[in-house]
Amino acid sequence: MPTIDQTIEVAVPISTAYDQWTQFEEFPHFMxxxxxxxxxTDTLTHWRTSIGGVEREFDAQIIDQHPDQRVAWRSVDGPAHEGVVTFEAVDAGTTRVHVETRWEPDSLVEKxxxxxxxxxxxxxxxxxxxKEFVENRGTETGAWRGDV
Incomplete structure:
Protein backbone atom coordinates (compact mmCIF):
# COMPACT_ATOMS: atom_id res chain seq x y z
CA MET A 1 0.00 0.00 0.00
CA PRO A 2 1.58 3.35 -1.00
CA THR A 3 2.03 5.82 1.85
CA ILE A 4 1.59 9.56 1.40
CA ASP A 5 3.22 11.80 4.01
CA GLN A 6 2.82 15.60 3.79
CA THR A 7 3.06 18.49 6.25
CA ILE A 8 2.21 22.18 6.04
CA GLU A 9 2.12 25.10 8.47
CA VAL A 10 -0.97 27.29 8.48
CA ALA A 11 -1.13 30.76 10.04
CA VAL A 12 -4.13 30.11 12.29
CA PRO A 13 -4.44 28.86 15.88
CA ILE A 14 -4.61 25.08 16.35
CA SER A 15 -8.32 25.15 17.26
CA THR A 16 -9.15 26.97 14.00
CA ALA A 17 -7.15 24.52 11.85
CA TYR A 18 -8.61 21.49 13.63
CA ASP A 19 -12.17 22.81 13.62
CA GLN A 20 -12.02 23.54 9.89
CA TRP A 21 -10.66 20.06 9.17
CA THR A 22 -13.66 18.52 10.95
CA GLN A 23 -15.97 20.21 8.43
CA PHE A 24 -15.77 17.33 5.95
CA GLU A 25 -18.54 18.70 3.75
CA GLU A 26 -16.26 21.68 2.98
CA PHE A 27 -13.49 19.43 1.56
CA PRO A 28 -14.53 19.99 -2.09
CA HIS A 29 -13.46 23.64 -1.63
CA PHE A 30 -9.81 22.65 -1.27
CA MET A 31 -9.38 18.97 -2.19
CA THR A 41 -23.22 10.25 11.35
CA ASP A 42 -20.67 11.64 13.80
CA THR A 43 -18.22 8.96 12.65
CA LEU A 44 -19.35 8.00 9.11
CA THR A 45 -18.76 10.02 5.94
CA HIS A 46 -19.87 9.30 2.37
CA TRP A 47 -17.53 10.46 -0.42
CA ARG A 48 -17.98 11.03 -4.14
CA THR A 49 -14.71 11.59 -6.05
CA SER A 50 -13.50 11.96 -9.62
CA ILE A 51 -9.74 11.69 -9.95
CA GLY A 52 -7.95 11.14 -13.24
CA GLY A 53 -11.21 10.12 -14.88
CA VAL A 54 -11.90 7.48 -12.21
CA GLU A 55 -15.18 8.12 -10.39
CA ARG A 56 -15.83 6.53 -7.01
CA GLU A 57 -18.32 6.58 -4.17
CA PHE A 58 -17.37 5.11 -0.83
CA ASP A 59 -17.83 5.41 2.91
CA ALA A 60 -15.12 6.16 5.44
CA GLN A 61 -15.29 5.66 9.20
CA ILE A 62 -13.67 8.05 11.69
CA ILE A 63 -11.84 5.65 14.01
CA ASP A 64 -9.91 8.07 16.24
CA GLN A 65 -10.60 11.75 16.81
CA HIS A 66 -9.39 14.05 19.58
CA PRO A 67 -9.93 17.83 19.47
CA ASP A 68 -6.86 19.85 18.47
CA GLN A 69 -4.82 16.65 18.10
CA ARG A 70 -5.89 14.17 15.43
CA VAL A 71 -8.48 12.72 13.09
CA ALA A 72 -7.98 9.15 11.79
CA TRP A 73 -10.12 7.22 9.34
CA ARG A 74 -10.34 4.01 7.33
CA SER A 75 -12.47 3.02 4.37
CA VAL A 76 -15.56 0.94 4.96
CA ASP A 77 -16.00 -0.07 1.32
CA GLY A 78 -14.29 0.47 -2.02
CA PRO A 79 -10.50 0.43 -2.39
CA ALA A 80 -8.67 0.10 0.92
CA HIS A 81 -7.40 3.36 2.38
CA GLU A 82 -6.70 4.79 5.80
CA GLY A 83 -4.99 7.77 7.28
CA VAL A 84 -4.47 10.25 10.06
CA VAL A 85 -4.23 14.03 10.19
CA THR A 86 -2.43 15.48 13.21
CA PHE A 87 -2.32 19.06 14.46
CA GLU A 88 0.56 20.63 16.37
CA ALA A 89 0.74 24.20 17.67
CA VAL A 90 3.94 25.81 16.45
CA ASP A 91 3.02 28.99 18.35
CA ALA A 92 -0.23 30.73 19.33
CA GLY A 93 -1.08 31.64 15.73
CA THR A 94 0.54 28.86 13.67
CA THR A 95 -0.37 25.19 13.34
CA ARG A 96 1.51 22.33 11.73
CA VAL A 97 -0.88 20.01 9.89
CA HIS A 98 0.51 16.57 9.05
CA VAL A 99 -1.29 14.09 6.78
CA GLU A 100 -0.30 10.45 6.50
CA THR A 101 -2.45 8.20 4.37
CA ARG A 102 -2.15 4.74 2.89
CA TRP A 103 -4.26 3.47 0.05
CA GLU A 104 -4.51 0.60 -2.40
CA PRO A 105 -4.61 1.81 -6.01
CA ASP A 106 -7.28 -0.12 -7.89
CA SER A 107 -7.29 0.92 -11.54
CA LEU A 108 -4.38 1.02 -13.96
CA VAL A 109 -4.54 4.85 -13.92
CA GLU A 110 -4.34 4.88 -10.11
CA LYS A 111 -1.43 2.43 -10.08
CA LYS A 131 -3.91 26.66 4.03
CA GLU A 132 -5.26 29.33 1.65
CA PHE A 133 -8.87 28.47 2.50
CA VAL A 134 -8.51 28.72 6.28
CA GLU A 135 -6.03 31.61 6.30
CA ASN A 136 -8.12 33.73 3.91
CA ARG A 137 -11.24 33.16 6.02
CA GLY A 138 -9.39 33.72 9.30
CA THR A 139 -11.94 31.52 11.04
CA GLU A 140 -13.43 28.07 10.63
CA THR A 141 -16.73 27.45 8.86
CA GLY A 142 -17.87 25.28 11.77
CA ALA A 143 -16.57 22.80 14.31
CA TRP A 144 -17.11 19.35 15.73
CA ARG A 145 -15.32 18.94 19.04
CA GLY A 146 -16.40 15.37 19.81
CA ASP A 147 -13.96 12.70 20.95
CA VAL A 148 -13.92 9.31 19.19
Missing part, protein backbone atom coordinates in the same frame (compact mmCIF):
# COMPACT_ATOMS: atom_id res chain seq x y z
CA UNK A 32 -8.86 18.27 -5.86
CA UNK A 33 -11.08 15.51 -7.20
CA UNK A 34 -13.44 15.51 -4.23
CA UNK A 35 -16.89 16.19 -5.62
CA UNK A 36 -18.91 15.74 -2.42
CA UNK A 37 -18.57 14.60 1.18
CA UNK A 38 -21.64 13.96 3.29
CA UNK A 39 -21.45 13.58 7.06
CA UNK A 40 -23.78 10.61 7.59
CA UNK A 112 0.46 4.48 -12.66
CA UNK A 113 -0.24 7.70 -10.75
CA UNK A 114 0.97 6.17 -7.48
CA UNK A 115 4.13 4.87 -9.19
CA UNK A 116 5.12 8.38 -10.32
CA UNK A 117 4.07 10.10 -7.07
CA UNK A 118 0.99 11.88 -8.44
CA UNK A 119 -0.98 11.01 -5.30
CA UNK A 120 1.70 12.58 -3.09
CA UNK A 121 1.64 15.75 -5.22
CA UNK A 122 -2.17 15.83 -5.00
CA UNK A 123 -2.12 15.76 -1.18
CA UNK A 124 0.57 18.45 -1.15
CA UNK A 125 -1.59 20.65 -3.41
CA UNK A 126 -4.69 19.93 -1.29
CA UNK A 127 -2.84 21.05 1.85
CA UNK A 128 -1.76 24.28 0.13
CA UNK A 129 -5.39 24.95 -0.80
CA UNK A 130 -6.48 24.13 2.78
Missing amino acids: GGVEEVRQV AGAAVGADDLQVKADLKRF
Whole structure:
Protein backbone atom coordinates (compact mmCIF):
# COMPACT_ATOMS: atom_id res chain seq x y z
CA MET A 1 0.00 0.00 0.00
CA PRO A 2 1.58 3.35 -1.00
CA THR A 3 2.03 5.82 1.85
CA ILE A 4 1.59 9.56 1.40
CA ASP A 5 3.22 11.80 4.01
CA GLN A 6 2.82 15.60 3.79
CA THR A 7 3.06 18.49 6.25
CA ILE A 8 2.21 22.18 6.04
CA GLU A 9 2.12 25.10 8.47
CA VAL A 10 -0.97 27.29 8.48
CA ALA A 11 -1.13 30.76 10.04
CA VAL A 12 -4.13 30.11 12.29
CA PRO A 13 -4.44 28.86 15.88
CA ILE A 14 -4.61 25.08 16.35
CA SER A 15 -8.32 25.15 17.26
CA THR A 16 -9.15 26.97 14.00
CA ALA A 17 -7.15 24.52 11.85
CA TYR A 18 -8.61 21.49 13.63
CA ASP A 19 -12.17 22.81 13.62
CA GLN A 20 -12.02 23.54 9.89
CA TRP A 21 -10.66 20.06 9.17
CA THR A 22 -13.66 18.52 10.95
CA GLN A 23 -15.97 20.21 8.43
CA PHE A 24 -15.77 17.33 5.95
CA GLU A 25 -18.54 18.70 3.75
CA GLU A 26 -16.26 21.68 2.98
CA PHE A 27 -13.49 19.43 1.56
CA PRO A 28 -14.53 19.99 -2.09
CA HIS A 29 -13.46 23.64 -1.63
CA PHE A 30 -9.81 22.65 -1.27
CA MET A 31 -9.38 18.97 -2.19
CA GLY A 32 -8.86 18.27 -5.86
CA GLY A 33 -11.08 15.51 -7.20
CA VAL A 34 -13.44 15.51 -4.23
CA GLU A 35 -16.89 16.19 -5.62
CA GLU A 36 -18.91 15.74 -2.42
CA VAL A 37 -18.57 14.60 1.18
CA ARG A 38 -21.64 13.96 3.29
CA GLN A 39 -21.45 13.58 7.06
CA VAL A 40 -23.78 10.61 7.59
CA THR A 41 -23.22 10.25 11.35
CA ASP A 42 -20.67 11.64 13.80
CA THR A 43 -18.22 8.96 12.65
CA LEU A 44 -19.35 8.00 9.11
CA THR A 45 -18.76 10.02 5.94
CA HIS A 46 -19.87 9.30 2.37
CA TRP A 47 -17.53 10.46 -0.42
CA ARG A 48 -17.98 11.03 -4.14
CA THR A 49 -14.71 11.59 -6.05
CA SER A 50 -13.50 11.96 -9.62
CA ILE A 51 -9.74 11.69 -9.95
CA GLY A 52 -7.95 11.14 -13.24
CA GLY A 53 -11.21 10.12 -14.88
CA VAL A 54 -11.90 7.48 -12.21
CA GLU A 55 -15.18 8.12 -10.39
CA ARG A 56 -15.83 6.53 -7.01
CA GLU A 57 -18.32 6.58 -4.17
CA PHE A 58 -17.37 5.11 -0.83
CA ASP A 59 -17.83 5.41 2.91
CA ALA A 60 -15.12 6.16 5.44
CA GLN A 61 -15.29 5.66 9.20
CA ILE A 62 -13.67 8.05 11.69
CA ILE A 63 -11.84 5.65 14.01
CA ASP A 64 -9.91 8.07 16.24
CA GLN A 65 -10.60 11.75 16.81
CA HIS A 66 -9.39 14.05 19.58
CA PRO A 67 -9.93 17.83 19.47
CA ASP A 68 -6.86 19.85 18.47
CA GLN A 69 -4.82 16.65 18.10
CA ARG A 70 -5.89 14.17 15.43
CA VAL A 71 -8.48 12.72 13.09
CA ALA A 72 -7.98 9.15 11.79
CA TRP A 73 -10.12 7.22 9.34
CA ARG A 74 -10.34 4.01 7.33
CA SER A 75 -12.47 3.02 4.37
CA VAL A 76 -15.56 0.94 4.96
CA ASP A 77 -16.00 -0.07 1.32
CA GLY A 78 -14.29 0.47 -2.02
CA PRO A 79 -10.50 0.43 -2.39
CA ALA A 80 -8.67 0.10 0.92
CA HIS A 81 -7.40 3.36 2.38
CA GLU A 82 -6.70 4.79 5.80
CA GLY A 83 -4.99 7.77 7.28
CA VAL A 84 -4.47 10.25 10.06
CA VAL A 85 -4.23 14.03 10.19
CA THR A 86 -2.43 15.48 13.21
CA PHE A 87 -2.32 19.06 14.46
CA GLU A 88 0.56 20.63 16.37
CA ALA A 89 0.74 24.20 17.67
CA VAL A 90 3.94 25.81 16.45
CA ASP A 91 3.02 28.99 18.35
CA ALA A 92 -0.23 30.73 19.33
CA GLY A 93 -1.08 31.64 15.73
CA THR A 94 0.54 28.86 13.67
CA THR A 95 -0.37 25.19 13.34
CA ARG A 96 1.51 22.33 11.73
CA VAL A 97 -0.88 20.01 9.89
CA HIS A 98 0.51 16.57 9.05
CA VAL A 99 -1.29 14.09 6.78
CA GLU A 100 -0.30 10.45 6.50
CA THR A 101 -2.45 8.20 4.37
CA ARG A 102 -2.15 4.74 2.89
CA TRP A 103 -4.26 3.47 0.05
CA GLU A 104 -4.51 0.60 -2.40
CA PRO A 105 -4.61 1.81 -6.01
CA ASP A 106 -7.28 -0.12 -7.89
CA SER A 107 -7.29 0.92 -11.54
CA LEU A 108 -4.38 1.02 -13.96
CA VAL A 109 -4.54 4.85 -13.92
CA GLU A 110 -4.34 4.88 -10.11
CA LYS A 111 -1.43 2.43 -10.08
CA ALA A 112 0.46 4.48 -12.66
CA GLY A 113 -0.24 7.70 -10.75
CA ALA A 114 0.97 6.17 -7.48
CA ALA A 115 4.13 4.87 -9.19
CA VAL A 116 5.12 8.38 -10.32
CA GLY A 117 4.07 10.10 -7.07
CA ALA A 118 0.99 11.88 -8.44
CA ASP A 119 -0.98 11.01 -5.30
CA ASP A 120 1.70 12.58 -3.09
CA LEU A 121 1.64 15.75 -5.22
CA GLN A 122 -2.17 15.83 -5.00
CA VAL A 123 -2.12 15.76 -1.18
CA LYS A 124 0.57 18.45 -1.15
CA ALA A 125 -1.59 20.65 -3.41
CA ASP A 126 -4.69 19.93 -1.29
CA LEU A 127 -2.84 21.05 1.85
CA LYS A 128 -1.76 24.28 0.13
CA ARG A 129 -5.39 24.95 -0.80
CA PHE A 130 -6.48 24.13 2.78
CA LYS A 131 -3.91 26.66 4.03
CA GLU A 132 -5.26 29.33 1.65
CA PHE A 133 -8.87 28.47 2.50
CA VAL A 134 -8.51 28.72 6.28
CA GLU A 135 -6.03 31.61 6.30
CA ASN A 136 -8.12 33.73 3.91
CA ARG A 137 -11.24 33.16 6.02
CA GLY A 138 -9.39 33.72 9.30
CA THR A 139 -11.94 31.52 11.04
CA GLU A 140 -13.43 28.07 10.63
CA THR A 141 -16.73 27.45 8.86
CA GLY A 142 -17.87 25.28 11.77
CA ALA A 143 -16.57 22.80 14.31
CA TRP A 144 -17.11 19.35 15.73
CA ARG A 145 -15.32 18.94 19.04
CA GLY A 146 -16.40 15.37 19.81
CA ASP A 147 -13.96 12.70 20.95
CA VAL A 148 -13.92 9.31 19.19
